[in-house]
Amino acid sequence: MACFALVDCNNFFVSCERAFQPQLEGRAVVVLSNNDGCAVARSNEAKALGIKMGTPFFQLQKLVASGRLEVRSSNYTLYGDMSARVMGILRETDPALEVYSIDEAFLHLDEVAPEKRRELALSLVRKIRRWTGIPVSIGIAPTKTLAKVAARFAKRYAGYRGVCEIDTDERRRKALSLTEIGDVWGIGWRGAPKLISLGITTASALVEMPEDWVKKQMGVGGLRTWRELQGIVALDAEKPESRKSICTSRSFAEMITSFDELRLRVADFAALCAQKLRRDGSVAREVGVFIHTNRFRPELPQYCPFQSIVLKVPANSTHQIVGAALEAASRIYRPGYAYKRAGVLVDDIVPAEAATAEHTLFEDPEKIAAAVRRRKKENQISALMDAVNNPSSPILRLAAQHTGPYSEAIRHDHASPRFTTHWNELLEIH
DNA sequence: TCTGGGGTCCTAGGACCC
DNA sequence: TCTGGGGTCCTAGGACCC
Numbered sequence: 085m086a087c088f089a090l091v092d093c094n095n096f097f098v099s100c101e102r103a104f105q106p107q108l109e110g111r112a113v114v115v116l117s118n119n120d121g122c123a124v125a126r127s128n129e130a131k132a133l134g135i136k137m138g139t140p141f142f143q144l145q146k147l148v149a150s151g152r153l154e155v156r157s158s159n160y161t162l163y164g165d166m167s168a169r170v171m172g173i174l175r176e177t178d179p180a181l182e183v184y185s186i187d188e189a190f191l192h193l194d195e196v197a198p199e200k201r202r203e204l205a206l207s208l209v210r211k212i213r214r215w216t217g218i219p220v221s222i223g224i225a226p227t228k229t230l231a232k233v234a235a236r237f238a239k240r241y242a243g244y245r246g247v248c249e250i251d252t253d254e255r256r257r258k259a260l261s262l263t264e265i266g267d268v269w270g271i272g273w274r275g276a277p278k279l280i281s282l283g284i285t286t287a288s289a290l291v292e293m294p295e296d297w298v299k300k301q302m303g304v305g306g307l308r309t310w311r312e313l314q315g316i317v318a319l320d321a322e323k324p325e326s327r328k329s330i331c332t333s334r335s336f337a338e339m340i341t342s343f344d345e346l347r348l349r350v351a352d353f354a355a356l357c358a359q360k361l362r363r364d365g366s367v368a369r370e371v372g373v374f375i376h377t378n379r380f381r382p383e384l385p386q387y388c389p390f391q392s393i394v395l396k397v398p399a400n401s402t403h404q405i406v407g408a409a410l411e412a413a414s415r416i417y418r419p420g421y422a423y424k425r426a427g428v429l430v431d432d433i434v435p436a437e438a439a440t441a442e443h444t445l446f447e448d449p450e451k452i453a454a455a456v457r458r459r460k461k462e463n464q465i466s467a468l469m470d471a472v473n474n475p476s477s478p479i480l481r482l483a484a485q486h487t488g489p490y491s492e493a494i495r496h497d498h499a500s501p502r503f504t505t506h507w508n509e510l511l512e513i514h
Numbered sequence: 515t516c517t518g519g520g521g522t523c524c525t526a527g528g529a530c531c532c
Numbered sequence: 533t534c535t536g537g538g539g540t541c542c543t544a545g546g547a548c549c550c
Contacts, residue, residue, distance in 0.1 A: 138517080183550080270548070327520095327521075
């Protein structure tokens with residue numbers, strides 16, 4: 085029988101902050117989204133205060149002022165590095181682990197003798213805590229969806245010491261009966277109320293429904309969840325080769341009205357997309373831009389257009405991607421609106437080596453040759469930029485981009501240092 | 515005053531084919 | 533009055549995940 089272990093970092097962003105700021109231990113701590121917009125991670129103490137995921141920061145100001153709550157701006161450089169450390173430790177146990185998100189990974193324990201699985205997981209919990217400072221919970225079960233269920237119990241009950249295993253049918257039934265339907269992986273904010281209205285309030289109630297009812301009510305995705313909850317593997321093990329689309333978008337600290345200002349942001353986002361494409365060894369055929377007014381200000385005129393441009397030849401050079409993005413932006417920009425957010429999305433992505441030029445029969449061979457030469461030069465420039473640039477604050481940029489640090493346009497009033505990735509911000513011990 | 519960002523997959527419906 | 537049938541492919545939007 086298959087066996088998966090889900091390793092889930094507890095309150096990951098908060099735990100990363102605590103690893104270098106022990107004074108946060110035992111306190112209510114919240115990590116804020118980009119722009120210090122809303123809560124995206126909460127310590128257990130913060131959850132106990134009733135703070136919900138996504139709570140706007142301005143609603144938390146009183147708690148902060150009264151000293152009952154600590155906040156930190158998100159520090160993705162730090163979290164990315166801490167994640168890599170945790171995944172590196174896990175990879176020693178299973179080189180083929182599936183990294184599911186920045187704070188979660190699935191290990192395959194099929195080869196580990198059943199009676200040794202729990203001990204192995206306990207040792208991983210201890211090792212990760214000791215080597216990185218990050219507390220993790222591990223759920224072990226015959227399917228990924230059940231491993232998720234198990235991990236919730238591992239987190240909830242201290243007696244498990246961080247590891248919960250669903251290894252018998254009796255335990256599976258018990259766990260499902262104690263799991264609310266909305267807490268099941270794959271049942272979202274739309275599905276849960278619908279199922280509850282149909283009388284399905286727990287995972288066991290769902291499992292007891294007939295297959296065709298599930299298919300009819302929930303589609304093939306729901307059917308997979310239903311199977312997984314019974315212990316039948318229904319989720320694909322294959323990892324995607326590479327991303328199919330890449331999006332870089334941000335909200336702005338202030339609202340932007342002028343095109344000159346907006347195009348600087350769009351150029352930055354496009355440059356980041358190009359950099360991500362090159363890192364993946366991919367090229368994209370389509371470059372899209374969206375701009376959004378502030379949806380939380382309905383009294384202002386709203387405008388949320390999207391425009392994409394199809395490139396003649398798939399590309400990943402900063403020149404090509406930025407050029408197309410600015411063209412798209414100029415087509416959709418309208419004066420008279422206050423823009424709060426924008427983004428660049430590159431789509432129709434293929435591996436760089438698979439991309440071939442498609443010239444039309446009627447194009448002038450001279451022009452084609454000139455285009456190929458230009459392209460080659462742009463690719464060389466991009467390669468040089470990658471060799472020189474620090475991603476978070478690139479030195480070499482196009483003139484179309486803005487000149488300050490990327491983070492300048494974003495509010496980060498409560499940022500902690502990049503303890504592990506920046507020479508000037510290393511932890512100091514006195 | 516102030517409300518995140520980055521993905522994947524599925525489905526329904528339209529365009530198109532013979 | 534009456535207006536094929538069956539299939540594929542693409543796309544936009546929705547639902548879900550963290």
